[in-house]
Amino acid sequence: MTRSQSVPRRTLLTASALTAATALLLAGCGGHDDTKPQGSDQAASTQATTPSPSPTIARPKIPPLPADDQLSFEGRSASNATERAILSDHEQYIRAREDAILRRVKNSQAVSFYAKGQGLTDATNLINDYIQSGDTAKGLVRYFDWKTADNGNSASITYCADESKVRDTNLKTGKVTTASGKDAYVLYGARLAKNSDGVWQTISFSGKVGAAQCQP
Secondary structure: OOOOOOHHHOOOOOOOHHHHHHHHHHHHHOOOEOOOOOOOHHHHHHHOOOOOOOOOOOOOOOOOOOOOOOEEEEOOOOOOOHHHHHHHHHHHHHHHHHHHHHOOEEEEEHHHHHHHHHHHHHHHHHHHHHHOEEEEEEEEEEEEEEEEOOOOEEEEEEEEEEEEEEEEEEEEOEEEOOOOOOHHHHEEEEEEEEEEOOEEEEEEEEEEEEEEEHHH
């Protein structure tokens, strides 16, 4: 995984999963489109509508993120229980990856629980890239404009991220890397597969920096 001097590390992902996710959504396989929120003032209210994971599955506990590194999942709605599970498990994948970056966990049990295949490989590489470089993640990421499509035991998601308040900070030098302008807005795509325990695992994950459909 490469590193840009002007874009935080989290945004640097390949486009394969994004292409696949977009194709499935366009095919209309049970897709659901959420309305894009108009501003970050919705962040507080969205926590109450966060989809809940299934209580019947034994899941690893992910510690709360510190106050200086927050993820806001905005404007999500689900038309059925399957979509709620897909959204919830993918959120946990994102949270597990962020937690591993902050706590410097090379082989996170939570990441392995919510990801497999290329999704697990890419997440592990991203985490180790942060650890080896001495960087950590700080700031606020807003995730919005969610679209989901499920096809039995497989699913795809696309959504936008506002990373204008993200700061990759080197723990030794204090050097800060931020994204600005159009590059602060990223279109993400993920493919998920339901395992035998009923967990929707992310099997691939990618992003497009500066995507037109995510601009304010």
